[in-house]
Amino acid sequence: DAKTTQPTSMDCAEGRAANLPCNHSTISGNEYVYWYRQIHSQGPQYIIHGLKNNETNEMASLIITEDRKSSTLILPHATLRDTAVYYCIASPTNFGNEKLTFGTGTRLTIIP
Amino acid sequence: EADIYQTPRYLVIGTGKKITLECSQTMGHDKMYWYQQDPGMELHLIHYSYGVNSTEKGDLSSESTVSRIRTEHFPLTLESARPSHTSQYLCASRGTVNEKLFFGSGTQLSVL
Numbered sequence: 001d002a003k004t005t006q007p008t009s010m011d012c013a014e015g016r017a018a019n020l021p022c023n024h025s026t027i028s029g030n031e032y033v034y035w036y037r038q039i040h041s042q043g044p045q046y047i048i049h050g051l052k053n054n055e056t057n058e059m060a061s062l063i064i065t066e067d068r069k070s071s072t073l074i075l076p077h078a079t080l081r082d083t084a085v086y087y088c089i090a091s092p093t094n095f096g097n098e099k100l101t102f103g104t105g106t107r108l109t110i111i112p
Numbered sequence: 113e114a115d116i117y118q119t120p121r122y123l124v125i126g127t128g129k130k131i132t133l134e135c136s137q138t139m140g141h142d143k144m145y146w147y148q149q150d151p152g153m154e155l156h157l158i159h160y161s162y163g164v165n166s167t168e169k170g171d172l173s174s175e176s177t178v179s180r181i182r183t184e185h186f187p188l189t190l191e192s193a194r195p196s197h198t199s200q201y202l203c204a205s206r207g208t209v210n211e212k213l214f215f216g217s218g219t220q221l222s223v224l
Binding site: 032036041042044045046102 | 147
């Protein structure tokens with residue numbers, strides 16, 4: 001799996017868009033970018049994933065740069081419940097390498 | 113959405129005891145995983161399974177063992193618990209078609 005780099009922590013005002021960056025400069029052509037989040041001590045929750053096109057679902061949007069070396073997860077209207085650790089992972093969809101590495105992620109705090 | 117269950121949610125036990133952490137999923141997923149996570153730290157993969165009778169060790173060395181006799185069940189056993197085993201243990205599963213990882217709520221283990 002390609003190594004990803006994320007800021008350690010970020011703050012965002014409630015109601016604003018939260019933009020979480022991720023660098024994955026060594027990503028290979030068959031690796032997707034996945035985002036998960038972990039609220040307090042619960043199990044991580046899948047958010048979204050994409051290959052090279054931007055993706056949107058009911059939770060978030062994912063913007064991937066044209067060279068695929070970085071991406072941004074966007075939470076359009078952050079709420080207090082979005083306070084969590086967000087993990088960016090680059091991996092093939094078939095998880096050929098099963099040792100999926102989550103890293104330390106970004107601790108996002110939503111400020112009231 | 114996720115139908116993956118871990119029991120117990122919390123476990124406090126004395127040194128030297130044998131323990132089994134249970135993990136079951138009702139989604140028919142072939143691949144199952146155990147992660148270990150200390151507070152504020154990364155998730156570390158300790159065991160995974162491709163299917164029945166398949167078990168592999170992950171990146172982080174662990175004294176625990178696992179078994180996969182049935183598709184839906186992936187228990188983790190510690191033969192003799194020690195204080196160094198105190199941690200949160202998270203179970204996850206993934207199907208071959210749907211690439212998302214589904215996590216259980218975790219077991220918080222404290223060994224005194």
